[in-house]
Amino acid sequence: MITAIVYTSNSGYTAQYAELLHEKTNLPVYSLDQAKAALPEQSEIIYLGWIMASNMQGYQKAAKRYRIACACGVCMGASGSQLKEVRSATKIDASIPLFTLQGGFDMNKLHGMYKLMMQVMAKTAGKGLAEKTDRTPDEDVMLDMMLHGGNYVSEENLRPVLDWYTGQQKI
Ligand SMILES: Cc1cc2nc3c(=O)[nH]c(=O)nc-3n(C[C@H](O)[C@H](O)[C@H](O)COP(=O)(O)O)c2cc1C
Structure with a gap:
């Protein structure tokens, strides 16, 4: 049980x-x-x-x-x-x-190594997503979350x- x-x-x-x-x-x-x-x-x-x-x-x-x-x-x-x-x-x-x-995602809630990792990720994966012209709705949400945070x-x-x-x- x-x-x-x-x-x-x-x-x-x-x-x-x-x-x-x-x-x-x-x-x-x-x-x-x-x-x-x-x-x-x-x-x-x-x-x-x-x-x-x-x-x-x-x-x-x-x-x-x-x-x-x-x-x-x-x-x-x-x-x-x-x-x-x-x-x-x-x-x-x-x-x-x-x-x-x-x-959700909020860069301000992250510290140390995790913050550093996500700053790199937002720059690389985020840039890739931002430049993608055929983003799916799920990818739109991911990009918005990376750029502005979200719950x-x-x-x-x-x-x-x-x-x-x-x-x-x-x-
Ligand atoms: C270092 C790091 C790596 C992450 N890797 C992934 C991942 O591989 N896939 C994913 O969808 N989200 C990933 N995330 C996002 C977290 O899983 C997401 O923000 C989650 O809501 C965090 O939950 P928590 O607030 O309980 O810590 C990552 C976040 C951090 C900080």
């Missing part, structure tokens, strides 16, 4: 999804650090982690301690994008359901995860 939501967030968008999921499911919610003291090992959890270079942050640490019922990667890309890349880079077992959720956390994006959770309750 799934007993908790555990998450790793850097700039706060993954924490917002974890909170939203908590409101909808009534499951208790913990950051990965908090969970260490609060949650017994081998508890079954829903894990959410932010995506860095396709890698779901904190996933491997969480998987060592808990049983992951499903994993949600919070990213800049559209919800449902990058599933193959994230599964492969994070080494998520094929049996574990995986979702990606569009989070795309929404209940609508979380819907597939909520539907999956409801399905689990019936088993």
